[in-house]
Amino acid sequence: xxxxxxxxxxxxxxxxxxxxxxxxxxxxxxxxxxxxxxxxxxxxxxxxxxxxxxxxxxxxxxxxxxxxxxxxxxxxxxxxxxxxxxxxxxxxxxxxxxxxxxxxxxxxxxxxxxxxxxxxxxxxxxxxxxxxxxxxxxxxxxxxxxxxxxxxxxxxxxxxxxxxxxxxxxxxxxxxxxxxxxxxxxxxxxxxxxxxxxxxxxxxxxxxxxxxxxxxxxxxxx
Numbered sequence: 504x505x506x507x508x509x510x511x512x513x514x515x516x517x518x519x520x521x522x523x524x525x526x527x528x529x530x531x532x533x534x535x536x537x538x539x540x541x542x543x544x545x546x547x548x549x550x551x552x553x554x555x556x557x558x559x560x561x562x563x564x565x566x567x568x569x570x571x572x573x574x575x576x577x578x579x580x581x582x583x584x585x586x587x588x589x590x591x592x593x594x595x596x597x598x599x600x601x602x603x604x605x606x607x608x609x610x611x612x613x614x615x616x617x618x619x620x621x622x623x624x625x626x627x628x629x630x631x632x633x634x635x636x637x638x639x640x641x642x643x644x645x646x647x648x649x650x651x652x653x654x655x656x657x658x659x660x661x662x663x664x665x666x667x668x669x670x671x672x673x674x675x676x677x678x679x680x681x682x683x684x685x686x687x688x689x690x691x692x693x694x695x696x697x698x699x700x701x702x703x704x705x706x707x708x709x710x711x712x713x714x715x716x717x718x719x720x721x722x723x724x725x
Contacts, residue, residue, distance in 0.1 A: 505633040506626060511571035514697070520550065521663060521692045521702075523577075524711055527553040528621050530654050530688045530718050535561065539652065539720065542616025545606070545644065547597050548623030552578025552590060558619075559590040566606060566615075568595035597623060598636040601643040613644040618651045622690065624675075625655035628667040634675055642679045645723040651680065653719040656690055662714035663692065663701035672719050680721040688718035 514520040531554050534540055540563065546555045549567030555578065558565040567590065569575050575592045582590035595603035606613035618641055627634035641651060658666040669685055676682065691711050694702045705712040 505630045508570060511569075512573040515551075515571060515573035515577045518577075519695045519697060521695045521698045522622055523551045524691050524693055525551075525553075526691075527557045528654060528691060530690070530716070531619060531621055531652075532557065534619070534652055534718075539650065540617045540619065542646075542649075543614070545600075545613075545615040545618045547595075547600065547618065547620055547641070548626075549578055549592060550574050550622075552581050552592060554619055554621055555592065556582050556585055556587045556590045560585075560587050565591070567592045568597070568600070568603065568606065570594065570596050598633060598640050600640045606644065614646050615644055616646050616649045618645055618649070620652065621654045622656065622664075624653050624672070625665045625667045628665045628671060638675055638679075642723060647723055647725040649723045651676075651721040651723065653717070653721070654688060654690065655717050655719075657687065657715035657717050659687070660715035661701075662705065662712075663694075663698035664714075666715075667717075669717055669719075672717055676719075676721050679724055681724055683720045683722055685717060685719040688716040689713045690716035 544563050544565035546567040549555050549569050555565050555567030572594050575594050578592045593605040627637050656664045656666045658668050
């Protein structure tokens with residue numbers, strides 16, 4: 504069990520998602536600048552599409568996917584508005600990415616060299632079965648030796664959203680993955696009605712708040 508599809512659709516239809524900030528997450532921008540993104544790239548839970556748009560603009564072969572049709576429509580409009588109509592978005596279930604025909608590579612099966620998960624993994628924090636299914640799903644579409652980056656909200660500070668521990672991240676990817684790095688990071692959000700109570704007291708700068716996060720890097724084992 505996890506969050507209903509109707510909930511995801513509603514936040515994009517109403518433009519009320521606290522993670523839609525009108526720009527890519529700085530932590531993801533830094534990954535690209537540091538050379539940690541290569542080859543064919545998957546952006547699961549692409550939401551408003553900021554990371555797919557960024558990487559497309561920079562010349563990467565990248566695909567953004569989201570379980571929410573409303574999110575995909577939002578991302579396509581966003582890409583067009585930013586002058587990056589070539590950015591590709593599709594509806595796909597993160598719990599079964601291998602079943603998405605639109606993700607298939609030349610060999611017929613989805614295969615990505617880099618996966619960039621910005622604030623999706625932590626959504627499954629309270630749902631062990633869904634969390635395990637998501638980890639298996641990522642493994643199925645990642646090339647052996649490929650990299651997975653996970654940016655997730657941290658429970659080490661007060662904030663909003665589904666905050667998780669570094670221990671949960673380590674334990675969830677214990678099979679089939681090698682943890683190469685896990686560091687504290689920051690995540691930018693905006694205070695909407697859905698998180699106003701949780702975010703009370705957080706300092707806002709230009710309408711955004713900075714909250715504690717984790718940034719992990721895993722390598723997919725054969």
